[in-house]
Amino acid sequence: MSAWFVENGMLLGLATLDGVSSAASVFMVAVGLNLVFGVLRVLNVAHGSLYAIGGYAAASTSLFLLARGMPAWAALPLLLVSSAIVGGILGPPIERLLRLMQGQEEVLQLLVTFALFMILEDGQKLVWGVRPVVSDAPVKVLGTIEVPFGSDAIPFTAYQLLVLPGVALLTLAVLAFVLRRTLFGRMIVAVTVDREAARAMGIDAGRVTLLTFSAGAALAALGGALASPTTSLVPGIGASTIVLSFAVVATAGLGQIEGAALSAFMIGLGRSLAVYFAPELEVVVPYLIMVAVLLVRPQGLFGTLEARRI
């Protein structure tokens, strides 16, 4: 065992660092998915496309502006700005359409989001083509950090080490604060728990839904934007993202925000360990984790069992 550690310790450390940074961007998508599910009671399959579009938008605007003399450090705040724009532009029309479907059969609502997903996937291909797009300016600005690891040191980009997990933790903290401590957050919670009762109390449920949906869309776009400097964006990334973030959400239990952070970390770590030690299994690991959890706890790790309604 110890011999194995000496031999593979470095890889293990690298895999952990990688896992943390990939968990961070998956978490952003999963938490948006959770918020949207809370207020609309529909799982937005098109959420993965928002991730992809957010990534593409961030990469291509930063490439565009850098070529026109934007200072390199500005690439970092640009990630935030571009994802807010994506959320602001795409969020409201999608929310409007999904609200039209409220009260319909669940399967129809799911189908509508699937139709949107089909439209957005091709839309993204029409705009950005099929060649990989990558802009690594934000990574280069911050340089690398030597992470001490026993007698060795692992060089790792500061971006992946600090920015990605930092933004994810900040998002988690802000969301927890907003939902528990502010009036608007409490309104979101009220609409999530019981829409009718919330409206009876004078809450404008439509406005809350619209704002929450746009925020969720922006979070997905931000997840994509944050991932864009370190991964190359290719068609199909939307599909794999929605499935992966669904795995995160299902493992944690639908609606759990802190739980989603933990399961994102678990799944991110599992996946990056697979990348280093069993590359063929990389794609399978997240779902193995999910299936294993769901077999034991069908409501997810942190979910509560919902009483069956007769």
Add this chain to the structure above:
Amino acid sequence: MSRRAELVLALLGAAAVVLLSWAVPWLRFVLTIALAKGVAVLGILLLLRAGQVSFGHALYLALAAYMAAFGASRIPDTLLLLPLAGIVAAAAGLAIGLFVSRYRGIFFGMLNLALSMVFYSLLEKFYAVTRGADGLRVPATTFGGAALSAEGQSWAMLCVALIAAFGSGAFVKVYLASPLGSALSAVKTRETRLEFMGVPARLVLLAAYVLSAFLAGIGGVIVALSTRHVTPALAYWTTSGELVFIAVLGGAGGVLGPFLGAAAYELTRVYAAALVAEAWQMALGAVLLLVILFAPGGLWGMGQALAARRRPA
């Protein structure tokens, strides 16, 4: 619609298929594929009856298609290969169904999608076995021991597809009328009451799921043996999406719906795909939205409404 009228319509449809493939030879292939997809979509229809939608049935279609590709060198007869690969798909459906039949709605749809994505990447990654994205060539197969010319082979595949379509359509019709089938709509409306009556809802859904996997498998074998080439794309989410699209387009109201939808879909694709090759999924998504919003009964529902208007009861 009476049972006789439906049978007459089905026979008329079959005659039209044969006539079209005789008059326009290149349509023979298109129609064979349409029939194969129609068979697979019948399975989606079963699940839709229970209010469930699977975004991952391409898994069974691709599994059976690959089985056919691997098996064709050892069991070179179509009439043996078809049921065998279908049974393999059904067995996979049983194994996965035992897990997914515990879930409804969102979870049911997404778990199916997740599993099919896993299967897709396995097909792509295990290059040594599956030849990755290049796919496998499917050797020519015999029909009841008789080796046919290319022309004869394509006619034979069309006949196989027609027979499979009739057989599975009739079976699904009987199934839906049976207690096991009627229980499906109870899963959709009020599952708890079904349980109160002593009917295990999970088993009802599981039975339909296994049958749907079998039907998707049959469709997959026919696709594999007609195109003579299988690739991981068969397992990709777009294929699953296509099946769901056809089910909604055709309408879940009757067993002819899937075939109507599949024929409309494949024929449109032949003509329109070149026009909007870049935005094919987008066009599909837009049509899917329009059908859900304005014609929830699909083509079959529209036809029925028209017939009812012309002949007021």
